[in-house]
Amino acid sequence: MHSRFFLLILIIAGLVVAFVPLSFRPIAPQERTFRIGARQFAYSPSELKVNPGDKVTIQLVSTDVVHGLYIDGYDISIEADPGQTAALNFFADKPGSFRFRCNVTCGAMHPFMIGKLTVGSNQWLYRSIGLSIIAAISLFFIRSTRPSDRQLPITIY
Amino acid sequence: MKRLELLSRILITLAIVGAVGTPLYFWSRTPLIHARIAENGGWTPDVIRANVGEPLHLKLTSDDVVHGFAVGQMDMQSVDVLPGKVTDLTLIFDKPGIYTFYCTRWCGLNHWRMRGTIEVGGSSSDTQPASAPLYVTLKINIDAPHNAPTIPVQKPSALRGQSFSTQLPITNSTNYYRANSPYQVFDELSNTSLTETERWDVAAYLWQSNTTAESLANGQRLYAQNCAACHGENGAGDGVFADDLTALGATLQRSMTGDNKMTMQTPADFTDPKRMMGASPALLQGKILRGGMGTGMPMWGSIFTEEQIWDLIAYLYSFQFEYQK
Incomplete structure (x- = not known):
């Protein structure tokens, strides 16, 4: 159960990092x-x-x-x-x-x-940095879960 | 039967070889002219021979950068000469003589040195002798300094000048305009009741009434294509090559001493009222025709037509005068 819960959190975090707009105040065109x-x-x-x-x-x-x-x-x-x-x-x-x-x-x-x-700005640079951090965290968590769950997050990230 | 078949095979082969080979043969006989920047040799060959009335076929290619090709004093569209491509061109000359062809796309400091000649042989019924340019008949020394002793306080306006021009002792003819500088007009009006500013305004009006909007536009186009790289897009003598010319002049002065000692001048500043108010159109025509003056100014006489030079001169004065649109 715990591993599923972590997986869900990681997926949501990944989606947020990938798709949430970075600048909240739009810059006026000049x-x-x-x-x-x-x-x-x-x-x-x-x-x-x-x-x-x-x-x-x-x-x-x-x-x-x-x-x-x-x-x-x-x-x-x-x-x-x-x-x-x-x-x-x-x-x-x-x-x-x-x-x-x-x-x-x-x-x-x-x-x-x-x-x-x-x-x-080069948003995808920051987004990919964020995603790789999440991927690193996910590897850290999946260590302690069953081997059958291990493959799934890796294939996603 | 066998002989006939052989004969027809030979005939068909000959026809095919002829159809393909004849144009190829003539195309390969057309001279291929290579263009390189002037430092590396300019045009090769730089002398082309042709005959009056016969079409002259040319193939042009560039070995380095983008060049252009046009023949001076001829009503033709210039063509671009691109590296790695061959441009075909056909010219017909209706008068014998020596024509100058030149590069039309700026290819460096020595772009204007990229010139060659086309020697057109044959006879022509039209034997019109060339007339001497105005600066020669007026005996103007185009190398002498010609600065105006006084200059206008504000930019002379043709619109204001028009209102004073009705009761003036001077004639508004083309000959008068071409032979006199704005300062001479100003000076000639000194015994009238007009103020100094008004006298300059009259000069501006005279200058405008001797040109047309069309001429000015043509002059502007010629200026941008041929002059702006050194004299600057706004006429201030600060074109992109001005610094290079100054540097070149400095090295020349160091290496030449004694009789060869020379001073390299920077491109003329057309926004300088002293220079322009003291210059008559005939004087400017001489400078453009002949070039030189101890500067890198090219000779344009073999390239521009007389009309083109007058258009250009009219445009040069527009850096000084306020013309009504």
Whole structure:
């Protein structure tokens, strides 16, 4: 009986950690403007952080050859010649971390010209940490129960 | 029967080889032009020969970054030359002469050095001699300093200037506008009853009435594509290459002494009223046509048409004057 009870508690705890929304006060969407300098073969800044729902403007300034900027997941891109600043407007409506990369061949190291756009905090990092703690606890409890019960929590977590 | 079959087999084989091979043969005979950044050699080959009226087929590819291809003073859409891809292009020239082709996508500090020539042979019935540019007929020394002694206190407004322009001793002709600087207009109005601000406003009105919204838009487009990388998107001489040019100038000055001693100047600042109020359109035309001036300013004479240069000049003055929309 005891082991069943613990199992139920662990399952509920796991579900809570996995699915309860983390931020209780929603962050008001803002307008954010980033000015990204592009040169062979790097962006500066190369990491952008925004909140979900923000209206984002990326100004791409190229300082040597023609560069582009393509954001994975959002599937949008711009191209900037030196002297012609290009602007990209979009709503950050998809949370997560996305790679952005140069989509105009700009020389030998072109494939390595990348950056990162982070929309919202990385919730799944914290959730997976929580889940692994629960899994560790469950292993600790199941030690003292019958062998037949031992397999079940492990297959779940 | 056997002979006939053999003959038909040979015929079919020849037809297939001919149908596939002939276009391939002509395609392979079309010269493939490689584009590299100027530091690595620019265009190879950089001299192309053609004949008047005959289509010139070109294949273009890039060996490093994105380049573009266009022929100067020709009404054509520029094409992009991409690494790893071959762009086909057909040109027809209706006048003999030496044309300049150039790179249209910025590919570094020496982008403007990526130029080559197309030598078009043949004869033409149209033998119109080229006329000397205005700065030559007016005998303007485009290398001399031309700063205006006084500058406007506030941005001159064409709208305000319009109301004073009816009872003026000066003519509002294109020739007058092209030959005089705004300061000369200001100076010429000094014996009228107008205040200094009003005299600058009249100059702004004169400048606006000698251009159109269409010309300004065309000038703006040309400026963004060809000038902004050094002169800055807002005309302040602070383009993305301005720092590189300064650094380059510093090293050149160190290595050159004696007769070769030179001073490298930074890109002109079009938001500086002293410079712009003292410059006539004819002077600016000379600078754009010839380039040089001890700076990295390219020569645009073989690339822009006369009309394009006047549009560009009209746009340059819009950094100084308040034009009504």
